[in-house]
Amino acid sequence: MATTFPKLTSILLILISITLVTAKSDHFSKTLSPSSVKLRKQKLSHLHFYLHDKVSGQNATAVRVAQAAMTNQSPTFFGAVIMFDDALTMEPERNSKLVGRAQGMYGSASQTETGLAVVMNFAFMEGKYNGSTLSVMGRNAVFSTVREMPIIGGSGLFRFARGYVQAKTHTIDLKTGDAVVEYNVYVFHY
Ligand SMILES: *[C@@H]1O[C@H](CO)[C@@H](O)[C@H](O)[C@H]1NC(C)=O
Numbered sequence: 001m002a003t004t005f006p007k008l009t010s011i012l013l014i015l016i017s018i019t020l021v022t023a024k025s026d027h028f029s030k031t032l033s034p035s036s037v038k039l040r041k042q043k044l045s046h047l048h049f050y051l052h053d054k055v056s057g058q059n060a061t062a063v064r065v066a067q068a069a070m071t072n073q074s075p076t077f078f079g080a081v082i083m084f085d086d087a088l089t090m091e092p093e094r095n096s097k098l099v100g101r102a103q104g105m106y107g108s109a110s111q112t113e114t115g116l117a118v119v120m121n122f123a124f125m126e127g128k129y130n131g132s133t134l135s136v137m138g139r140n141a142v143f144s145t146v147r148e149m150p151i152i153g154g155s156g157l158f159r160f161a162r163g164y165v166q167a168k169t170h171t172i173d174l175k176t177g178d179a180v181v182e183y184n185v186y187v188f189h190y
């Protein structure tokens with residue numbers, strides 16, 4: 001009896017503080033049912049397209065916007081930051097159907113291999129996904145056969161998105177650096 005009393009008191013105190021915290025948070029938050037924001041059943045979708053990273057010529061879609069003093073002496077161009085607005089097409093050919101654009105930045109983040117830190121949004125422009133986006137953030141070791149990067153979110157039909165992308169170089173022009181990269185996207189969303 002002597003030992004259960006303090007226990008009961010602490011349980012009561014915990015309950016009271018939980019009630020107080022809940023009462024306070026009532027002013028700015030509440031629990032919603034997923035159906036009230038039209039979230040029904042979670043689906044897994046697969047998307048497949050090609051990204052055109054054009055770094056050369058007058059119509060380049062990827063441009064270097066910043067670099068470190070030592071970037072050009074670095075074998076990996078460590079410190080270079082590139083901003084891009086790359087076309088996403090159904091087939092590897094640039095003139096095949098446009099499904100969206102990959103917009104974002106990549107920086108050379110490794111001093112020992114070509115390893116990019118990537119932050120980008122896929123802005124889809126085709127079919128039911130027109131206007132929806134997926135956000136990707138990850139590491140891209142561009143000379144590995146398959147690079148995987150996490151999908152960290154999305155908008156529109158991709159709200160609450162999570163998943164991963166796999167990037168595989170389709171063609172690369174080693175002189176100009178222009179590349180066509182095949183993307184396989186696996187994404188859970190509602
Ligand atoms: C750049 O784009 C313009 C307009 O689409 C086109 O006329 C021109 O031929 C392109 N230039 C190159 C070098 O691809």
Ligand SMILES: *[C@@H]1O[C@H](CO)[C@@H](O)[C@H](O)[C@H]1NC(C)=O
Pocket residue numbers: 125126127130131
């Ligand atoms: C995508 O949506 C935009 C804005 O609503 C519209 O102008 C465009 O025609 C649509 N594209 C396709 C391919 O449906």
